Amino acid sequence: MIEVKDLTKQFGDRTALAGVSFTVGPGTIFGYLGPNGAGKTTTIRILTGLTRLDKGTVLLNGYDIGKDPLKCKAQFGLVPQHTNLDAELTVEENLLIHGLLHHMPKPDIARRTEELLDYIEMNDRRKVLVKTLSGGMKRRLLIGRALLHAPGILFLDEPTVGLDPAIRRRIWGLVRKIQSSGTTIFLTTHYIEEAEFLADRVAFLDTGRIVAEDSPAALMAGIGEWAVDFLDDNRLQTAYFRSRDEAREYVVSRMDGLTVRRVNLEDAFISLTGRKIL
Amino acid sequence: MTKGWTAVYLREMIILKRRLAKLIPAWSVSPLLYLIAFGYAVGRHVNVGGHSYLEFLLPGLAAMASMTQAFAIAGEINIARFYWHIFDEFQAAPISNLAYVLGEVLAGMTRALLGGGVILILGALFGVVLSYNALFLTAFLLNSFVFASLAVGLAMHVKSHADQTLLNNFIITPMAFLGGTFFPLSQLPVWGQRVLEVLPLTHATKAIRASALVEPVYAGDYLILAGAGCVCFIFAIISVNQARS
Numbered sequence: 001m002i003e004v005k006d007l008t009k010q011f012g013d014r015t016a017l018a019g020v021s022f023t024v025g026p027g028t029i030f031g032y033l034g035p036n037g038a039g040k041t042t043t044i045r046i047l048t049g050l051t052r053l054d055k056g057t058v059l060l061n062g063y064d065i066g067k068d069p070l071k072c073k074a075q076f077g078l079v080p081q082h083t084n085l086d087a088e089l090t091v092e093e094n095l096l097i098h099g100l101l102h103h104m105p106k107p108d109i110a111r112r113t114e115e116l117l118d119y120i121e122m123n124d125r126r127k128v129l130v131k132t133l134s135g136g137m138k139r140r141l142l143i144g145r146a147l148l149h150a151p152g153i154l155f156l157d158e159p160t161v162g163l164d165p166a167i168r169r170r171i172w173g174l175v176r177k178i179q180s181s182g183t184t185i186f187l188t189t190h191y192i193e194e195a196e197f198l199a200d201r202v203a204f205l206d207t208g209r210i211v212a213e214d215s216p217a218a219l220m221a222g223i224g225e226w227a228v229d230f231l232d233d234n235r236l237q238t239a240y241f242r243s244r245d246e247a248r249e250y251v252v253s254r255m256d257g258l259t260v261r262r263v264n265l266e267d268a269f270i271s272l273t274g275r276k277i278l
Numbered sequence: 279m280t281k282g283w284t285a286v287y288l289r290e291m292i293i294l295k296r297r298l299a300k301l302i303p304a305w306s307v308s309p310l311l312y313l314i315a316f317g318y319a320v321g322r323h324v325n326v327g328g329h330s331y332l333e334f335l336l337p338g339l340a341a342m343a344s345m346t347q348a349f350a351i352a353g354e355i356n357i358a359r360f361y362w363h364i365f366d367e368f369q370a371a372p373i374s375n376l377a378y379v380l381g382e383v384l385a386g387m388t389r390a391l392l393g394g395g396v397i398l399i400l401g402a403l404f405g406v407v408l409s410y411n412a413l414f415l416t417a418f419l420l421n422s423f424v425f426a427s428l429a430v431g432l433a434m435h436v437k438s439h440a441d442q443t444l445l446n447n448f449i450i451t452p453m454a455f456l457g458g459t460f461f462p463l464s465q466l467p468v469w470g471q472r473v474l475e476v477l478p479l480t481h482a483t484k485a486i487r488a489s490a491l492v493e494p495v496y497a498g499d500y501l502i503l504a505g506a507g508c509v510c511f512i513f514a515i516i517s518v519n520q521a522r523s
Binding site for chain 2 (some may be wrong): 085
């Protein structure tokens with residue numbers, strides 16, 4: 001369980017987070033959605049003890065990151081946005097070092113390594129130096145490494161950024177599989193479809209503030225079910241409608257160059273903030 | 279409080295082992311040149327305090343190696359920080375800053391021992407085998423402790439790999455040449471000797487040389503090195519703590 005209250009962080013005169021609060025229940029996938037620079041990575045860095053908070057409280061499974069950082073750090077696994085695998089070590093050695101950093105006995109590390117290499121389908125790569133792996137394999141290994149010590153919470157910071165659609169889908173499958181084992185997952189992303197597909201609840205973050213938090217379906221339902229994209233004065237505009245018939249009537253009343261589609265999370269974000277995520 | 283240091287140390291050792299075949303020849307080049315140019319060619323007929331110049335030079339080179347190799351851990355840390363972002367993996371793990379510093383400092387000291395070993399083997403090839411006793415080893419380890427700790431601390435303050443080169447240019451190179459490696463400090467004016475006594479390497483060179491040549495050692499040199507090591511170790515812990523933000 002993750003409990004965040006009034007999280008505030010200032011970098012010089014720039015406010016990165018301005019009183020962010022949310023709770024992530026056990027076994028939930030919580031999507032933290034916002035454009036670049038909104039404060040997603042700052043949040044995850046504070047939640048994982050990599051950056052100090054200025055104000056507020058962060059409790060991970062009841063432990064306070066400010067007061068009891070080492071116990072807090074034992075609660076989670078982290079998949080960072082930028083690969084931080086040890087390129088000069090093999091796949092197996094990366095897992096060994098991670099296990100030792102989490103005070104695991106060597107037999108347990110060996111057992112979990114076997115399990116996880118099967119889980120992430122990299123058993124045949126165990127002796128290979130990490131620097132020779134593809135981007136997708138590195139991502140899978142990062143996830144495997146974060147799960148080695150069987151944490152109750154998993155932080156995924158833009159887990160599929162820069163990956164091709166097929167590998168992205170594979171990672172999504174893996175994330176779903178992890179959730180089914182009861183792990184609480186905190187996911188930052190700016191891919192709309194990723195949050196829609198994976199998250200049970202979504203918070204929209206804009207300029208350091210949470211502007212909405214609900215299930216993806218509820219957030220989208222708030223603005224309608226159907227969207228019509230049209231060009232107005234050479235600018236792409238979108239109109240939202242409760243039913244497909246209303247959307248169709250609108251399309252008929254206009255000339256051409258219209259697209260009718262279902263509402264997505266990005267529409268919900270734009271209607272709340274007036275800004276695009278991507 | 280120190281739980282987890284083995285992970286930090288083991289990581290450095292795996293990398294060191296993987297590179298050792300390249301590192302040992304690299305570590306041999308400069309000392310070999312010093313031994314040939316200063317020890318064999320220039321100093322062939324020079325006598326320093328009753329010893330040949332090669333016998334005088336070799337402990338100095340060992341002291342210098344314990345400094346440079348221990349300090350080189352800073353470069354490894356910064357490669358891990360700036361290129362591989364591995365520092366975040368350590369910071370997100372449930373280990374204390376003390377455990378991290380301890381692992382890195384011991385890795386630096388191990389590098390120093392290997393680098394020192396290369397010097398002693400080269401010396402033996404030149405026919406110089408001195409007394410490598412417990413006092414020699416103690417002074418060697420204390421000196422590497424000082425510079426490995428200083429390296430970990432300073433590595434947390436540099437902002438790029440280029441800054442690291444500057445540190446080497448401004449700290450390590452002057453100390454290597456002025457810390458008594460190549461000439462007896464007694465040849466300098468008294469004020470110069472006093473200034474150079476501020477450098478930890480000066481005390482390390484004195485202690486390592488005296489023990490290797492079986493001459494009386496000065497306990498103060500060991501105490502100064504131990505004190506400087508503790509100060510640098512605390513500096514390293516504080517610096518790692520600050521680096522988090």
